[in-house]
Amino acid sequence: MARVPASRLPQHPLIVTAEEDRVRHARGQSFPDWLAMRSGDFEFFPDGVAYPETSAQVRELLAFAVQHDFIVIPYGGGTSVAGHITPQKSTKAILTVDMGRMNQLMDLNEESQIATFGAGTPGPQVEAQLQARGYTLGHYPQSWELSTVGGWIASRSSGQQSLRYGRIEQMFAGGRMETLQGTLDIPSIPASSAGPDIREVTMGTEGRMGIFTEVKVRVQRAPEEEKFMVCFMPDWQAGKTVAREVAQQRIPLSMMRVSNAKETRAHANLGTSLKQFKLLDGYLRFRGLDDNRCMLTFGVTGSKYQNKVALKQLKKILKKHGGVGGALANIMGTIWAHGRFKFPYLRETTWAQGIAVDTLETSTDWGNVDEQMSQMETTLENALKDDGEEVMVFTHLSHIYGQGASIYTTYFFRCADSYEATLERWKKLKSKTCEVIAQGRATISHQHGVGRDHALYMPVEKGELGMRVIKTLVKDFDPEKRLNPGVLLQDTP
Numbered sequence: 313m314a315r316v317p318a319s320r321l322p323q324h325p326l327i328v329t330a331e332e333d334r335v336r337h338a339r340g341q342s343f344p345d346w347l348a349m350r351s352g353d354f355e356f357f358p359d360g361v362a363y364p365e366t367s368a369q370v371r372e373l374l375a376f377a378v379q380h381d382f383i384v385i386p387y388g389g390g391t392s393v394a395g396h397i398t399p400q401k402s403t404k405a406i407l408t409v410d411m412g413r414m415n416q417l418m419d420l421n422e423e424s425q426i427a428t429f430g431a432g433t434p435g436p437q438v439e440a441q442l443q444a445r446g447y448t449l450g451h452y453p454q455s456w457e458l459s460t461v462g463g464w465i466a467s468r469s470s471g472q473q474s475l476r477y478g479r480i481e482q483m484f485a486g487g488r489m490e491t492l493q494g495t496l497d498i499p500s501i502p503a504s505s506a507g508p509d510i511r512e513v514t515m516g517t518e519g520r521m522g523i524f525t526e527v528k529v530r531v532q533r534a535p536e537e538e539k540f541m542v543c544f545m546p547d548w549q550a551g552k553t554v555a556r557e558v559a560q561q562r563i564p565l566s567m568m569r570v571s572n573a574k575e576t577r578a579h580a581n582l583g584t585s586l587k588q589f590k591l592l593d594g595y596l597r598f599r600g601l602d603d604n605r606c607m608l609t610f611g612v613t614g615s616k617y618q619n620k621v622a623l624k625q626l627k628k629i630l631k632k633h634g635g636v637g638g639a640l641a642n643i644m645g646t647i648w649a650h651g652r653f654k655f656p657y658l659r660e661t662t663w664a665q666g667i668a669v670d671t672l673e674t675s676t677d678w679g680n681v682d683e684q685m686s687q688m689e690t691t692l693e694n695a696l697k698d699d700g701e702e703v704m705v706f707t708h709l710s711h712i713y714g715q716g717a718s719i720y721t722t723y724f725f726r727c728a729d730s731y732e733a734t735l736e737r738w739k740k741l742k743s744k745t746c747e748v749i750a751q752g753r754a755t756i757s758h759q760h761g762v763g764r765d766h767a768l769y770m771p772v773e774k775g776e777l778g779m780r781v782i783k784t785l786v787k788d789f790d791p792e793k794r795l796n797p798g799v800l801l802q803d804t805p
């Protein structure tokens with residue numbers, strides 16, 4: 313067990329200062345977090361954890377924080393991969409507010425299809441409670457098992473089926489945020505031209521403006537049918553063009569993902585036995601696809617009729633660009649669907665072999681996708697050259713839009729002799745590639761948010777005036793930097 317210093321927090325009936333609670337809330341899921349948890353070197357811990365059950369209790373905790381001058385970190389599922397919920401060295405005590413007990417469907421307005429949830433409700437509980445009533449939210453980030461509806465909104469998350477359901481920004485309708493300045497009620501209105509939208513302003517604030525306690529989301533009737541399929545394109549350009557045409561022609565698929573040739577090869581190797589690999593490889597070569605082939609994963613979600621129409625439209629585009637699917641399509645699609653939330657656990661498996669793995673992601677216009685992907689891959693591949701180390705890299709487009717796509721790159725590198733040295737390798741890889749992203753007409757994050765790890769790169773993306781607006785907003789709600797300082801903005805308490 314890591315050594316946990318004595319708590320600096322004053323006593324309060326809602327605050328727990330037991331070591332286990334503090335250890336469990338000390339780190340998220342970023343690579344450095346993961347190394348810290350493996351090594352036992354956590355660095356810093358919250359001084360206590362509170363598990364409020366009502367908005368009134370959150371208000372009480374915020375008032376207590378002002379009264380006793382301590383810092384508050386709002387905590388959803390703790391799945392941040394960008395250092396959002398990690399306490400930093402501070403002369404002030406730190407309280408983590410875990411929203412996990414506010415996990416109920418509080419209301420479902422079937423006429424307007426608006427569901428109200430406690431902000432700490434995690435993915436499976438969101439869907440179980442809605443599907444019991446015949447509805448779905450359809451938000452499936454890869455962290456779905458643990459991440460919460462409040463965390464999704466606070467960090468502008470995107471689910472795998474964003475092509476049908478949209479990002480969390482499209483789903484979030486309104487709700488309640490408890491702030492240090494009072495309760496902010498965010499009205500739920502279908503559409504409005506009444507000036508800047510407060511709902512929009514609160515999204516992506518990463519716990520800096522207040523704590524969401526109740527959130528209203530736009531839900532839909534649960535689909536009649538959902539299918540996932542896989543096919544193969546002759547090369548990257550063909551795969552990318554299919555994705556662009558699907559998005560721009562608004563073909564109603566629920567998801568489409570394009571793996572580059574390196575990822576296609578890696579998945580075929582990782583996901584099949586040698587016998588299966590040889591069979592697949594032989595079949596695709598027979599159909600004229602060589603090592604340049606790229607895997608396309610896609611899904612349809614809706615009524616059987618809608619799905620049939622969508623697949624017919626897609627088939628035309630696939631045919632035009634040389635796609636090969638056939639009997640493989642459904643089998644491989646079903647395999648993908650079964651493993652869709654399991655990929656992250658690969659980190660444990662490769663670690664046992666002495667290999668570390670992490671991901672980087674961004675989004676950019678179609679005209680910049682190739683350049684950006686190539687820059688990211690080359691930077692990663694070369695980042696450890698001075699240490700004589702190779703880095704294995706591959707990429708897919710994970711979310712597609714009419715304007716562009718998100719680029720999701722996975723990289724593997726050898727662990728060094730110590731945790732510290734492995735962390736140094738990761739820092740090199742991360743910082744060099746983030747620099748390339750920031751300078752490359754792309755966003756520093758499409759779906760993982762800013763946290764502490766990406767705050768440095770925000771000014772390039774937002775500009776001087778843009779940053780001033782964000783800082784002013786945060787300062788207005790929290791002049792004393794009490795809520796999650798250092799996250800989103802590079803500031804200290």
Ligand SMILES: Cc1cc2nc3c(=O)[nH]c(=O)nc-3n(C[C@H](O)[C@H](O)[C@H](O)COP(=O)(O)OP(=O)(O)OC[C@H]3O[C@@H](n4cnc5c(N)ncnc54)[C@H](O)[C@@H]3O)c2cc1C
Pocket residue numbers: 340341385386387388389390391392393396397411431432452453454455458459460461462463464465466467468469470471472517518519520522523524525656759760761796799
């Ligand atoms: C394996 C893995 C896969 C992932 N895949 C995806 C993916 O596909 N798509 C995606 O979008 N993200 C993904 N992520 C990133 C992460 O899951 C998202 O950022 C998610 O939205 C975080 O939700 P959470 O509830 O875990 O929030 P936390 O990690 O607990 O917190 C994230 C931020 O939100 C704030 N916050 C949390 N709850 C509240 C609240 N109620 N009120 C105010 N602020 C709050 C926190 O202070 C913090 O700044 C992945 C993460 C992992 C580990």
